[in-house]
Amino acid sequence: MNDILELSAAAAAKAVLAGDLDGGELFDAYRARAGADELNAFLWVAEDGPPASSGPLGGVPLAVKDLFCTEGVPSQSGSRILEGYLPPYSATVVRRLAAAGAPLLGKTNQDEFAMGSSTENSAFGPTLNPWDRTRVPGGSSGGSAAAVAARLAPWALGTDTGGSIRQPAALCGIVGLKPTYGAVSRYGMIAFASSLDQAGPLTRDVTDAALLYGWMVGDRDPCDSTSLQFPGPIELPARSDLRGLAIGVPAELTGEGVEPGVLAAFEATLELIAGLGARVERCELPHAPHALAAYYVLAPAEASSNLARFDGVRYGYRASGADDLIEMYTRTRHDGFGAEVKRRIMLGTYALSSGYYDAYYGRAQRVRTKIAEDFATVFERFDFIATPTAPGVAFELGAKTADPLAMYLNDFCTVPMSLAGIPAISIPCGLARPPGGGPELPVGFQLAGPAFSENALLGAAFALEQALAFDGRAAAGAG
Amino acid sequence: MQLATATKMFCGCRLMFGAPPNTLTCPVCLGLPGALPAVNARAIHFGLMIGLALGCELAPRSIFHRKNYFYPDLPKGYQISQYDEPLCRGGELAGVRIHRVHLEEDAAKLIHLGSSGRIHGSEHSVVDFNRGGTPLVEIVTEPDLHSPAQAREWLELLRATLRALGVSDVNMEEGSLRADANVSLRPAGSDRLGIKTELKNMNSFRYLERGVAAEIERQRGIIEAGDEVAAETLHFDPGSGEITSLRSKEEAQDYRYFPEPDLVPIATTAEMLSGARAAMPELPAARAERFERELGLGGERARQLGFRAELGDFFERALAAGDAEPVALANWVGGELVARTGDGDPAESEIEPAALAALVTLLANGRLSVTAAREVLDVLVAAGGDPEQIVAERGLGALDDTAGLAEIVAAVIAADPAAAEQVRSGNQKAIGALVGPIMRETRGRADGAEVTRLIRSALGLDGDAG
Numbered sequence: 033m034n035d036i037l038e039l040s041a042a043a044a045a046k047a048v049l050a051g052d053l054d055g056g057e058l059f060d061a062y063r064a065r066a067g068a069d070e071l072n073a074f075l076w077v078a079e080d081g082p083p084a085s086s087g088p089l090g091g092v093p094l095a096v097k098d099l100f101c102t103e104g105v106p107s108q109s110g111s112r113i114l115e116g117y118l119p120p121y122s123a124t125v126v127r128r129l130a131a132a133g134a135p136l137l138g139k140t141n142q143d144e145f146a147m148g149s150s151t152e153n154s155a156f157g158p159t160l161n162p163w164d165r166t167r168v169p170g171g172s173s174g175g176s177a178a179a180v181a182a183r184l185a186p187w188a189l190g191t192d193t194g195g196s197i198r199q200p201a202a203l204c205g206i207v208g209l210k211p212t213y214g215a216v217s218r219y220g221m222i223a224f225a226s227s228l229d230q231a232g233p234l235t236r237d238v239t240d241a242a243l244l245y246g247w248m249v250g251d252r253d254p255c256d257s258t259s260l261q262f263p264g265p266i267e268l269p270a271r272s273d274l275r276g277l278a279i280g281v282p283a284e285l286t287g288e289g290v291e292p293g294v295l296a297a298f299e300a301t302l303e304l305i306a307g308l309g310a311r312v313e314r315c316e317l318p319h320a321p322h323a324l325a326a327y328y329v330l331a332p333a334e335a336s337s338n339l340a341r342f343d344g345v346r347y348g349y350r351a352s353g354a355d356d357l358i359e360m361y362t363r364t365r366h367d368g369f370g371a372e373v374k375r376r377i378m379l380g381t382y383a384l385s386s387g388y389y390d391a392y393y394g395r396a397q398r399v400r401t402k403i404a405e406d407f408a409t410v411f412e413r414f415d416f417i418a419t420p421t422a423p424g425v426a427f428e429l430g431a432k433t434a435d436p437l438a439m440y441l442n443d444f445c446t447v448p449m450s451l452a453g454i455p456a457i458s459i460p461c462g463l464a465r466p467p468g469g470g471p472e473l474p475v476g477f478q479l480a481g482p483a484f485s486e487n488a489l490l491g492a493a494f495a496l497e498q499a500l501a502f503d504g505r506a507a508a509g510a511g
Numbered sequence: 512m513q514l515a516t517a518t519k520m521f522c523g524c525r526l527m528f529g530a531p532p533n534t535l536t537c538p539v540c541l542g543l544p545g546a547l548p549a550v551n552a553r554a555i556h557f558g559l560m561i562g563l564a565l566g567c568e569l570a571p572r573s574i575f576h577r578k579n580y581f582y583p584d585l586p587k588g589y590q591i592s593q594y595d596e597p598l599c600r601g602g603e604l605a606g607v608r609i610h611r612v613h614l615e616e617d618a619a620k621l622i623h624l625g626s627s628g629r630i631h632g633s634e635h636s637v638v639d640f641n642r643g644g645t646p647l648v649e650i651v652t653e654p655d656l657h658s659p660a661q662a663r664e665w666l667e668l669l670r671a672t673l674r675a676l677g678v679s680d681v682n683m684e685e686g687s688l689r690a691d692a693n694v695s696l697r698p699a700g701s702d703r704l705g706i707k708t709e710l711k712n713m714n715s716f717r718y719l720e721r722g723v724a725a726e727i728e729r730q731r732g733i734i735e736a737g738d739e740v741a742a743e744t745l746h747f748d749p750g751s752g753e754i755t756s757l758r759s760k761e762e763a764q765d766y767r768y769f770p771e772p773d774l775v776p777i778a779t780t781a782e783m784l785s786g787a788r789a790a791m792p793e794l795p796a797a798r799a800e801r802f803e804r805e806l807g808l809g810g811e812r813a814r815q816l817g818f819r820a821e822l823g824d825f826f827e828r829a830l831a832a833g834d835a836e837p838v839a840l841a842n843w844v845g846g847e848l849v850a851r852t853g854d855g856d857p858a859e860s861e862i863e864p865a866a867l868a869a870l871v872t873l874l875a876n877g878r879l880s881v882t883a884a885r886e887v888l889d890v891l892v893a894a895g896g897d898p899e900q901i902v903a904e905r906g907l908g909a910l911d912d913t914a915g916l917a918e919i920v921a922a923v924i925a926a927d928p929a930a931a932e933q934v935r936s937g938n939q940k941a942i943g944a945l946v947g948p949i950m951r952e953t954r955g956r957a958d959g960a961e962v963t964r965l966i967r968s969a970l971g972l973d974g975d976a977g
Contacts, residue, residue: 101545114544121538123545220545226772256547257774334772337577340588341542345638361581384579384767393769 045090055091077138087133095185113368123220140175149442162507170200195446198458202421202476213453217253225331269494274308280315280414293464329396336380421476456480519644521548540644542586559787562599608653619643722747833868861895
C-alpha cells in the first residue's frame with residue numbers, strides 16, 4: 033500500500049493504464065489516507081471511488097481546492113458564509129480533469145476566498161505543514177500543498193492570484209505551476225480577483241505538473257470570456273540540460289527581506305543552473321518593488337465587487353432575526369466573513385470610491401502596465417527570470433496573523449508575475465533552517481517566462497529538478 | 512428598452528414572458544459562486560443596428576463596467592453595464608441629438624407578498640429571476656426636446672424606429688420600453704439650463720406627456736416663488752397626477768464603477784458592421800419621406816403610415832396588389848381601416864390588402880357609394896372576402912341607371928311638395944329633406960352628388976348652383 037502512495041501521479045497513471053495497478057485500489061488507498069488526515073488539509077473526502085476510469089490520467093485521484101465548484105459537493109472557499117454550500121454544477125477544469133481520468137478525491141483547505149499566505153484565514157481551522165506541524169503550509173492553496181507533500185493525494189488543484197500556488201508549494205517542498213492568465217478556464221472557480229485568478233497544478237514533481245496541466249488547458253471555454261486557446265499541446269518534459277538558455281536574476285526580488293538560508297539555497301541553485309549550461313546574469317525589473325502595493329489595491333478592488341453576491345438572499349449563510357433588509361445584509365456579512373476578507377472588502381471599496389478611483393485603482397493599473405513592460409523588456413534578452421519563490425521558509429502558526437503587512441510580504445516575489453499575467457513555476461531547491469532555529473525546511477525556486485512559455489518553462493524546471501534531486505519524502509510520514 | 516433576443520445578455524437562458532417563476536435561470540443569471548458572464552453576440556448586433564439607425568458613431572472598442580450596489584433583485588451585487596466606453600455615441604433622430612447608446616442587463620423581478628403588492632406593508636418579498644439578465648439598451652438624448660408633446664411625439668418615432676429594426680417588442684405596457692425624462696427649465700432668452708430632475712420609469716406615452724407637463728408646472732412654481740429646484744429623482748403617479756421624490760442627489764449612491772474584469776472588450780469588426788448594415792430595414796422617417804415624395808401623400812398621412820410599420824406594410828401590400836390610387840388608398844388605410852382595427856395590426860384582421868385595393872378602386876370608378884363602401888369594409892374586416900362579391904350579394908352596387916334614379920327622385924319630390932318649394936325658393940338646407948328619403952329608398956346605393964344634381968335638375972335649378 034505504501035508503495036502505491038510513493039508512486040508519482042504519472043507513474044501511477046502509467047501503471048493503471050498498463051494493467052499493473054488497479055485503479056479502484058489506488059483510489060481507495062488515497063481515500064483512506066486522506067480520510068485519516070491529521071493536517072486539516074481536507075475539508076471533504078469522497079465516500080466512494082468513481083467507476084473505473086478509461087481516461088488518459090488513469091483514474092489517479094485529484095485533490096481540489098475548496099473554491100472550485102463541485103456539483104453536489106461542499107464548495108465553501110474556506111468561508112463560513114458558504115458553509116455547506118452545494119453547487120449545482122462543476123467548474124470547467126474539474127469537469128475536464130474528471131473526464132480525462134482524474135476523479136475527485138476531496139476538497140482541500142484554503143485561506144478564506146483565497147485571501148492569505150498561510151491557510152490560517154480558513155473558517156475551518158488552519159492546515160498544518162507536514163514538515164513541521166507547528167508551522168504553516170503557506171497559502172492560500174495550503175490544503176492542496178500539504179496534501180500532496182504528505183502523500184494524502186497524488187496531485188492537487190490550486191489557484192494562484194498573487195502567489196497562492198507557488199508559495200505553498202515552496203513551503204511544502206513540492207512543485208506548483210501558475211499558468212499564463214487565460215490558459216485555464218476560471219468558470220466555476222469562486223472568484224477572488226478576476227483579472228489575476230488562475231488555476232494550476234500542485235504536484236510532487238515537474239512531470240506530474242506537465243501531465244495534469246496538459247489536461248487543464250486546451251480549447252477555449254466559451255463560458256469564460258477571458259480564457260484562451262492554448263497554442264499547441266503541453267508536452268511531458270524530457271530536457272536534461274539548460275544549454276543555450278539565458279536566465280535573468282532581478283536584483284529587486286533577490287535582495288533585501290530574503291532569509292539568509294533561503295538566499296543561500298537560491299544562490300547554490302543558480303550555480304547549478306550555470307553548470308547545466310545556461311547563462312545566468314543580473315537583470316532589472318525597476319517597477320517590481322511597487323508590485324505589492326498595486327496588487328493590494330487591484331485585488332481587493334475586484335474582490336469587494338466579486339464578494340458582493342454573498343448577501344444572504346439566495347444561498348449560503350443568512351443571519352436570522354434581522355428586522356429589515358439592510359440589517360440582514362449587515363449581520364450576514366459581519367458574521368459570515370472573516371477579518372481578513374472584511375479588511376480587503378473595505379480596502380477595495382475605498383479604492384473604487386468616487387473621488388479616489390484615479391488615485392488608487394487608476395494608478396495601480398498604470399503600475400501594472402509598467403510591470404508588464406518591465407517583463408517584456410527583460411524577455412528580449414532572457415528566456416526566464418529566476419527568484420526565490422518566497423522570502424522565507426515555513427513560519428510558525430500564529431507568527432504573522434497579527435501583522436497583515438508582514439503576511440503580505442510573503443508574496444513579494446510572486447505578485448509581479450501575477451500582475452503581468454505570465455507563467456511561473458516553483459520547484460523545491462533545497463532545505464534551509466528557519467531564522468529562529470529548528471529543523472531544516474524546504475526552499476522554493478521560482479522560474480518565470482513569457483506568456484504561453486509553459487512548455488519551455490516545464491522543460492527547464494525538469495532539467496533543474498533532475499540535477500537538484502530534492503528528496504521530499506520527509507513530509508510523507510506526517511499524514 | 513429590452514432587446515428581443517432569444518436568450519439573455521450574459522447566459523444562454525431563454526427569454527420568455529409568463530413562464531413559471533425561476534424556471535428560466537442558470538448559475539450565471541442567478542449569480543451563483545464561480546459563474547461568469549459571456550456576451551450575447553445577437554445583443555451586440557442589435558446594438559449596432561440601433562446605432563446605425565440613429566446615425567451614431569460606432570465605437571471600434573467598447574467595454575463593460577460593473578455598477579455596484581446591493582439589492583435583492585441584483586444577484587451579483589452589481590449590474591454589468593457600460594460606462595465611459597459605450598457601444599455607440601452621438602447621432603441624431605428627427606432633429607434630436609443622441610448622446611449615447613449602451614448595453615446592460617436587466618434586474619430580476621421582486622414580488623411583494625402579503626398585502627397590496629407594494630413594498631410597504633408587505634409581509635415578505637420573493638424574487639423571480641426569469642427577467643434577470645434580459646438585455647437592455649439605454650438610449651440617452653441631448654437636451655433637445657422642448658415640450659411635453661414633442662417629447663411624446665419623438666418617443667413615438669423612436670419606438671417606431673426600434674420596432675422597424677425588429678430589435679425589441681417596444682411595448683411600454685409590458686415594460687419592454689421604459690422612459691426616464693430629465694426636466695429642466697431655463698429663463699426665456701437664456702441658454703443656461705436650470706437644475707434638472709429625473710422622472711423615472713414612465714410606462715406610457717400619455718403618462719410621459721402628462722408627467723413632464725406636471726413637472727414643468729412644479730418647477731415653474733418653485734422658480735416663480737424665488738426658490739431653487741432640487742436635483743432629485745422623482746416618481747409621477749398617473750392616477751393622482753402627483754410627483755413624489757424617490758431620492759435626492761445627496762442620497763445618490765456611489766456605484767463604484769470599474770471595468771468588468773470577467774469580460775474582454777468588444778472589438779467591433781468590419782464583419783460585425785457589415786452584418787448590421789445588411790440587416791437594416793427602411794426606417795420610419797425615411798419611409799414617411801418616401802410616401803410623401805414618391806406617392807404624393809400628405810405629410811401627416813405619410814408619417815402615420817410610415818411610423819406605424821404595420822400600417823405602412825399593409826398599405827404597400829395593397830398598393831402592389833391592385834391599381835388603387837395611392838392617396839385614396841392611404842386615406843382608407845389610415846382612416847377607415849384604422850377606425851376598425853385600432854392599435855392592432857390590420858393584417859391580423861380578416862381583410863386582405865388586395866381586397867382593400869379592390870374596394871378603393873370600385874369606389875373611385877363610381878361603382879359604389881362611400882356609404883356602401885364602408886359597409887363592405889365592415890364585412891371585409893370581420894369576415895374577409897372579395898368586395899365585388901359582397902357588393903353583389905348585398906345589392907350595394909351604385910345606381911348608375913340615371914333614369915331609374917330620376918323616377919325615385921320625381922316620386923319623392925311629388926310626395927313632399929313643401930320641401931321641394933323651399934329648395935326652389937333658395938333654402939339649400941331643405942334639400943336634405945328630399946335626399947334622406949331618396950337614400951332610404953335606394954338603400955344608400957345612390958351617389959349623393961348625383962342625387963343632388965337630379966333633384967336640382969327636376970326642380971329646374973340647373974345652371975345656377977352654388
